Amino acid sequence: MDIAELKQKWAGQTFDTVSFEVDGSELVEFALACGETLPRYTDRSDDDFQAVPSYTSRYHGRRQLPEGFPVDMEQSFDGGKCVEWQAPIRPGDTLIGRSRIHDIFEKTGRSGGMMFIVHRMEFTNQRDELVSIVDWKMIQKLG
Amino acid sequence: MDEQNSISRYHDVEFGDELPEVRPDVSMATVRRFGKTTGMTFWRFTDHEKARASGLPGAIVPGIMSQGILVAMIHRWAPDATVHKIDTIFRAPLVVDSEPVCRGVVTDMDDENRTVEVDLTICNEEGETRVLGTAVVGF
Numbered sequence: 001m002d003i004a005e006l007k008q009k010w011a012g013q014t015f016d017t018v019s020f021e022v023d024g025s026e027l028v029e030f031a032l033a034c035g036e037t038l039p040r041y042t043d044r045s046d047d048d049f050q051a052v053p054s055y056t057s058r059y060h061g062r063r064q065l066p067e068g069f070p071v072d073m074e075q076s077f078d079g080g081k082c083v084e085w086q087a088p089i090r091p092g093d094t095l096i097g098r099s100r101i102h103d104i105f106e107k108t109g110r111s112g113g114m115m116f117i118v119h120r121m122e123f124t125n126q127r128d129e130l131v132s133i134v135d136w137k138m139i140q141k142l143g
Numbered sequence: 144m145d146e147q148n149s150i151s152r153y154h155d156v157e158f159g160d161e162l163p164e165v166r167p168d169v170s171m172a173t174v175r176r177f178g179k180t181t182g183m184t185f186w187r188f189t190d191h192e193k194a195r196a197s198g199l200p201g202a203i204v205p206g207i208m209s210q211g212i213l214v215a216m217i218h219r220w221a222p223d224a225t226v227h228k229i230d231t232i233f234r235a236p237l238v239v240d241s242e243p244v245c246r247g248v249v250t251d252m253d254d255e256n257r258t259v260e261v262d263l264t265i266c267n268e269e270g271e272t273r274v275l276g277t278a279v280v281g282f
Contacts, residue, residue, distance in 0.1 A: 036215040037219060082228065
């Protein structure tokens with residue numbers, strides 16, 4: 001498989017767009033279940049009440065990869081998630097999540113080659129402000 | 144950590160500082176609470192028997208919950224700081240109803256932007272790393 005060719009053909013194009021309504025009680029439950037103690041994340045009456053910085057990692061699009069992407073992801077495993085906070089997310093916000101393949105690269109280890117596919121979801125709010133970026137690494141063994 | 148011991152300013156941080164350890168609640172009740180609000184109610188998170196039957200060591204804590212636990216640890220250490228970025232790798236299953244330990248250490252400091260980088264781990268009772276990551280924290 002030519003990784004460079006795969007990247008050139010598939011990376012960068014938005015293949016899925018989904019909207020999410022932000023619910024205040026869900027923000028509180030998420031925060032408390034993670035052991036959060038700061039009122040700005042756990043108390044809806046706090047003047048600065050908002051989602052914890054990693055909150056958008058809970059959201060998924062309708063599909064993981066573009067239609068027709070030529071790799072069977074049944075054999076892939078989760079390589080982790082990176083969340084970049086950009087601005088506060090508040091209850092009542094409407095978020096738009098746009099998915100694209102951000103990067104495709106190869107690494108070689110003791111057990112052979114592995115392909116990394118970085119699925120990026122960018123979230124904007126109802127004012128079109130970027131509030132969060134979530135990168136999800138999917139790993140597949142090559143060969 | 145009480146307020147007197149928490150960090151509030153960039154200049155209070157030193158390279159190599161260790162965050163106070165946290166022993167998070169990953170009981171079945173708490174994982175189910177997390178699952179209820181996020182829709183992560185699959186048996187691999189909520190049912191030890193079915194999880195074991197599938198080859199897992201037991202029901203497992205959702206990766207994004209582990210990530211949230213690490214963010215909460217940073218907030219306890221530095222309540223006024225902002226976690227700009229957290230990158231986590233779910234290296235191995237973290238079992239529900241276990242007694243893990245979360246740790247963090249400051250590994251880089253950026254004086255210009257007043258941010259610090261923190262290396263993060265969640266280890267199980269045997270000391271094996273289950274989750275690792277890094278965070279960029281701004282003051």
